[in-house]
Amino acid sequence: MFKNNCAVCHGAKAQSTPNWRTKLADGSYPPPPLNGTAHAWHHPMKALEYTVKNGGKAFGGKMPGFGNILSQQQTKEAIAYFQHFWNDDIYNDWAKRSGLK
């Protein structure tokens, strides 16, 4: 799921680009890593699902929304894929924020 839909921007291992903090010429930011080195794990499950469904438009971003392309289950699979790169500390912190612990 992740490889087919997300890897083109976020990288096959969700590593993205080392320069993700540097604005592009048009004022937007490159796709951030989702592998635990950026801040995707600060966002509870609902927020992650929201971003994947609706894309980045709501906060001035450029990520396309996948609401019409991926089912709820497929969205969760894509999220689970990049979460498997997180270490236990990050995952546990995220699970607390998501009300799962």
Ligand code: HEC
């Ligand atoms: C066309 C490029 C592109 C594709 C394809 C893409 N993204 Fe993104 N993604 C971005 C960009 C750029 C951002 C940063 C916010 C913005 O500009 O919209 C982002 C942000 C995110 C965030 C928020 C990260 C954070 O630190 O808050 C998540 C989660 C995410 N993407 C997941 C996914 C998933 C899962 C897929 C596949 C279903 C996907 N993205 C496909 C470009 C993309």
